[in-house]
Amino acid sequence: MVGFSLHKLHDSLGAEVRGLDLSEPMDSGTRDDLVQAWTDHLILLFRGQELTPETQRAFCEQFGPLGGRLRKADQRPEGQDADNIMLVTNVRKNGVPIGSLPDGEMFFHHDKCYAAEPDWGTMLYAMEVTRVGGHTLFANMYDAWETLPDDLKAKIDGRKVLHIYKYLPTERVDLKDGIDKYDHRWQPMVITHPKSGRRALYVNELMSAMIEGYDEDESSEIINALNAHVKSAGIIYDHKWRRGDLMMWDNWCTMHARTDFPRDQTRMLRRYTVMGQELSA
Numbered sequence: 001m002v003g004f005s006l007h008k009l010h011d012s013l014g015a016e017v018r019g020l021d022l023s024e025p026m027d028s029g030t031r032d033d034l035v036q037a038w039t040d041h042l043i044l045l046f047r048g049q050e051l052t053p054e055t056q057r058a059f060c061e062q063f064g065p066l067g068g069r070l071r072k073a074d075q076r077p078e079g080q081d082a083d084n085i086m087l088v089t090n091v092r093k094n095g096v097p098i099g100s101l102p103d104g105e106m107f108f109h110h111d112k113c114y115a116a117e118p119d120w121g122t123m124l125y126a127m128e129v130t131r132v133g134g135h136t137l138f139a140n141m142y143d144a145w146e147t148l149p150d151d152l153k154a155k156i157d158g159r160k161v162l163h164i165y166k167y168l169p170t171e172r173v174d175l176k177d178g179i180d181k182y183d184h185r186w187q188p189m190v191i192t193h194p195k196s197g198r199r200a201l202y203v204n205e206l207m208s209a210m211i212e213g214y215d216e217d218e219s220s221e222i223i224n225a226l227n228a229h230v231k232s233a234g235i236i237y238d239h240k241w242r243r244g245d246l247m248m249w250d251n252w253c254t255m256h257a258r259t260d261f262p263r264d265q266t267r268m269l270r271r272y273t274v275m276g277q278e279l280s281a
């Protein structure tokens with residue numbers, strides 16, 4: 001028997017899960033049912049949760065080992081969770097952000113697509129939210145691939161794309177600038193999801209910089225066309241955060257973006273990720 005109910009968030013992806021308190025230990029049957037729901041709906045929302053770092057971490061660990069953080073030594077917070085936890089916030093202490101990705105808009109991206117083993121899941125918990133803006137947009141990348149015009153499919157199928165992250169929210173790496181100083185990785189443009197076996201487009205606006213077999217201008221043209229397709233295909237769910245929301249998303253078959261928000265409103269979310277694996281075409 002499934003111990004929770006599911007309520008669709010959007011025609012293309014997403015479900016709200018009702019009936020679970022994530023701060024409580026979970027039995028393996030419920031966990032397995034959640035994995036099935038996650039596989040079916042791609043992103044799962046739990047409202048009204050009260051989570052400490054410890055209980056959020058324990059929930060996340062139900063799905064596998066935690067994903068690690070790449071960050072400079074001087075940005076490491078103290079404590080046992082320093083390698084895993086991320087505060088996504090514009091809160092500042094002495095003018096310096098206490099977390100990561102503080103302000104404004106962020107382009108569409110897949111978390112850690114520039115790593116050898118991109119994270120499977122991200123669990124983001126809202127502790128303080130803005131009155132306006134700061135939404136997260138989620139796109140269904142199975143649908144992105146399936147609805148792509150045949151000519152675009154033919155241009156990219158079987159090719160690889162170079163993902164690079166410059167740690168800026170709305171700026172891609174300029175290839176002339178050199179890529180070695182940034183985390184980067186060639187990945188299949190269309191991956192086969194390790195759990196569902198379905199094919200998903202694996203290209204995004206922020207981090208995809210170059211396509212195998214094309215020059216820079218051709219690459220940009222194709223990447224721009226893919227991004228334009230995703231934005232016009234009716235496959236994006238727009239999430240307006242409430243305090244107490246926990247959203248878990250699958251980074252292999254969805255990508256996400258953040259909308260702009262006023263600098264003078266506080267936004268504070270806590271993130272853990274579930275470790276992933278190498279992805280293949």
Ligand SMILES: [Fe+2]
Pocket residue numbers: 109110111256
């Ligand atoms: Fe992200």
